[in-house]
Amino acid sequence: MKRISILVCGAGAIGCYYGSKLHQGGAQVSFVTPGDTHLLQDTGIYIESLNEKPYHFFPYEVINPGQTLSHTPDYVIVTTKVLPHIDTVEVVRPYLNPHTTIVLLQNGIDIEHPFSQAFPNHELIRILAFVCVSRQSIGNVLHQDYGKIAMGNYPKGTSSRAQQLAQSFEKGGVECELSDQVQLACWKKLSWNAAFNPVSVLARGADTKTMLNDPECRQLIESIMGEVVSIAAHTGYDLPSSLIEEQLKNTDAMVPYKTSMLLDYENGRPMEIDAIVGNALRVARRHNVPAPRLQSLYGLLRLY
Template sequence: MAASSDTNNSAPRVVIVGAGAIGGFYGAILHRAGARVELVMRSDAELVREHGLTIDSDVAELGDLSFTPADVHAASDTPAPGADFVICCVKVVPGIDRAALIAPWLGPDSAIALIENGIDIEPAIRQALPDHRLVSGLAFVAVSKTAPGRLHHHAYGRVSLGNWPGGIDSTVTRLADLLNAGGIRAKCTESIVAERWGKSLWNTPFNPVSVLADGTDTDIMLDTPGGETLIRALMAEVAAVAAADGHPLPADAIDKNIAATRTMNAYRNSMALDQRSGRALEIEAILGNVCALAERYEIAVPRLAMLYTLIAMKQAEAGSDRS
């Protein structure tokens, strides 16, 4: 474990588990707000411990986000429990026990915050760690890793936070206040599940389609003849499942999502980058769980179901190639 570089004992101690692109970016924001930020990294721990994390941002008003964490931990390091917040930014993929990664950093009063994509991702954490406050969070940000110890922030950064399954308390507002102080917009919501459906309206179509199109970007997906029509049809199926789950989306949500996507630069989402790099994909959290809820509520989602089957085939083929 690295030695501490922070002598301010009054600063909240924040441990970010899974400090890749998302975790590193929000670590920088929390560091700027005065928190004692520790990163738990699967790779690059020694490099970041020695040289800090470099973040190039296209958002001029954020300035230079590069920073040196108070501590950097490799996965093999001995955890030091008792963080005020343990923020999990680990991708929700098969074979990764998120609760086991979070638990060693917890003390009796620690709060857990999940900043992860997907629908219905919280129950496993609540079941494994029932004695800790559980904040669920959504990041609306475009950020990617460009080299060891280096990130590129393309756009956005806002966060929605709420207790799971609902409500707001001082734990939520404290974390939101820190993020706001760091220079981004953090919103507290009484219904984080509804917010998750709002984000899934974008993620559930765009991410799997990008994978099936060999990791293509948003401009190509929307500008290819028939592409926008396909994305809109997939969004309509997501909206139907959200409504059946008790969280109807605004009537103009699809139009707003398409318009917002067209205003940003061509962007390869994280699933596209994972697919190109041969990493595990968050298919169940982002697509599979939506299809499962559709089946539970008897909602027809033929296009989403087709995506799910095609990606299962693609993953099976990739698995057979590696064997």
């Protein structure tokens, strides 16, 4: 059988980690990155993990945006941060043929629109990652915990392409849940991110345990999650009533963790404020759903 070929857009924590898993699952994995292509090509990618043996792999090809790739990939997987100044539509455009499937492996809600508008005839898949990874230096990634993903076609369904990609992840050891309603999974993940990520920054660098151990902060987290659940319901995505309690219980059981937004803030990098808070607020406004806490978080974070 022909190896599936994958072009990962972005060689950060998520791109390197899941790229390595797809490589272990037998796929041919290349990268397009604005960083040092020679370093990645010559020394490869090293994944250190707190719960499995460290490993190392060499990508098939590494190019800068705009450079020529020797082949047309079956899948292009976007793993950049979702930020207004990163135009991933234009980064991936030269590498698509009519059969290339576009995959967004990123956090946030309502982030698919630029792709569905620019490439209306291309299949689009969304993946949500439940993982804690960070890039230590170019090509060096630390995997701290978890790793499971949920995926499905945007806006809904699970095509044979989605199933093939899921199999490739599973062969590489990634637990993968295929979902007919990936938007529901997006809202579910957003209910966690929209609460913990902004509060961790505004609470001057609080990790998950610090936020949850303070009763007032815990109540705030719960109320923000409630707003997200209510917005989701008004757009036709009913999350289970037990969700908030479950999320809090699961987070209580996690090792104290700094959210990706906090890590970005502490490292002087731009934060995914729109993908995680602003977009949800705009959906709320379109549907006349009150979201005063999200509005406060968004207003404050915009000035950070």
